[in-house]
Amino acid sequence: MVKRPEILAVVQARGGSKGLPRKNLRLLGGHPLVAYSIASGLAARSVTRVIMSTDDEEIAQVALQYGAEVPFLRPPELARDDTLDFPLFEHAIRWLAESENYHPDVIVQLRPTTPLRPRGLIDEAVRILESDAAADCVRGVTIPKQTPYKMWRDGDDGCLLPLMDTAFAEPFNMPRQQLPMAYWQTGHVDAIRTTTITKKGSLTGTRVRPVMVDGNYCVDIDTLVDFDLAERAMRQKHLDIDVPQGAGARTLRAWPKQIDLLVFDFDGVFTDNRVLVLEDGREAAWCNRGDGMGLSLLRDTGLPMFVLSTEENPIVLARCRKLQLECRHGLADKRAALIELARERNVDLSRVVYVGNDVNDVGCMEAAGFAVAVADAHGEALARADLVLSRPGGQGAVRELCDLLLQQMR
Numbered sequence: 001m002v003k004r005p006e007i008l009a010v011v012q013a014r015g016g017s018k019g020l021p022r023k024n025l026r027l028l029g030g031h032p033l034v035a036y037s038i039a040s041g042l043a044a045r046s047v048t049r050v051i052m053s054t055d056d057e058e059i060a061q062v063a064l065q066y067g068a069e070v071p072f073l074r075p076p077e078l079a080r081d082d083t084l085d086f087p088l089f090e091h092a093i094r095w096l097a098e099s100e101n102y103h104p105d106v107i108v109q110l111r112p113t114t115p116l117r118p119r120g121l122i123d124e125a126v127r128i129l130e131s132d133a134a135a136d137c138v139r140g141v142t143i144p145k146q147t148p149y150k151m152w153r154d155g156d157d158g159c160l161l162p163l164m165d166t167a168f169a170e171p172f173n174m175p176r177q178q179l180p181m182a183y184w185q186t187g188h189v190d191a192i193r194t195t196t197i198t199k200k201g202s203l204t205g206t207r208v209r210p211v212m213v214d215g216n217y218c219v220d221i222d223t224l225v226d227f228d229l230a231e232r233a234m235r236q237k238h239l240d241i242d243v244p245q246g247a248g249a250r251t252l253r254a255w256p257k258q259i260d261l262l263v264f265d266f267d268g269v270f271t272d273n274r275v276l277v278l279e280d281g282r283e284a285a286w287c288n289r290g291d292g293m294g295l296s297l298l299r300d301t302g303l304p305m306f307v308l309s310t311e312e313n314p315i316v317l318a319r320c321r322k323l324q325l326e327c328r329h330g331l332a333d334k335r336a337a338l339i340e341l342a343r344e345r346n347v348d349l350s351r352v353v354y355v356g357n358d359v360n361d362v363g364c365m366e367a368a369g370f371a372v373a374v375a376d377a378h379g380e381a382l383a384r385a386d387l388v389l390s391r392p393g394g395q396g397a398v399r400e401l402c403d404l405l406l407q408q409m410r
Helices: 033-043 057-065 085-100 121-131 194-198 224-235 290-299 315-323 334-344 359-367 379-383 397-409
Strands: 007-012 049-053 106-110 137-142 152-154 160-162 184-193 208-212 261-264 305-308 326-328 352-356 370-373
Touching: 007 033, 007 085, 033 049, 033 057, 033 106, 033 121, 049 057, 049 085, 057 379, 085 106, 085 194, 106 121, 106 194, 121 137, 121 184, 121 208, 184 194, 261 334, 290 305, 290 315, 290 397, 305 334, 315 326, 334 352, 334 359, 352 359, 352 397, 359 370, 359 379
Parallel strands: 007 049, 007 106, 137 208, 261 305, 261 352, 305 326, 352 370
Antiparallel strands: 106 184, 137 184, 152 160
């Protein structure tokens, strides 16, 4: 009997993201971004184990909910902005060998930023690798819309120089059809022999085989525009991808057809969650002036708005008075306070929109008809949000929501 190869799928996702805060936990089609790579790994018949390599407790918890293992937390020095992929896999291989005596034959790299992964792509990559004993790895590629033969780089004198030195006299003036085929690595999948990493010190080696990816699946998530592109492609339902399953899976709710009450948390929504403590014990917080104008415009539509906060500091009342918002603060149970508020106002909770940022908002987010989270919200709040704003708390998130609601009311 031939022993089945041990194929380890590794999803790597760090907690920090400077360009788009908490990017790996932002919702795409109702699921955190990392869930799609986990789903692909679990669905692949050739994969024998799926783990998450992360430095972040929240990402680890989400990964467990969606079915991945989290045998370790990655050390902080392997979670910096400039950390390369190679040391992450070195660390994972070494940790599993030393802690579990586990030695995979093949490592499959699954990047969360390419969530639209064609069904069956991982198995095809592994098949190609297994069919060529001399191959070091298989890398997902597609045919780019632009060829590098027609690209340029900066010269020393401010002029352009051809990007590539080739045998062609002027490839940038040649018809595309006469130029060699070029491929762009998409990031969907890399199937790598473990020995390529441990013995050759590389994630690719020297003999790299391609597995082709349809260009329609090639959305690399880096910005909010990329999220929108991916959402649009998923809504058109012409892409065959693995849909996340597990305890963390949930369906996004639509905006209520009629909104009767808009309720905000305060700290981390109106503020950036920082506090300035003076020597006499008084506190100050950072807010955004643009929120006031947005709320004023929204108030003119007649939409009732309210603030519920656990914070006891009078700064909450002072800011709410300034913004002409009704407020209750020092609350021990915000969910109960929201339910009581809806009862007093004779408002159905299904017509309430709640805006929060942390774990003490989760109960309200679940009770309300629609839940909104600021961009830098805690992972548990992000996972229960129907909408995640692009702006962090205290940095224009409230104004962004006001503008969105005003657009919907037109």
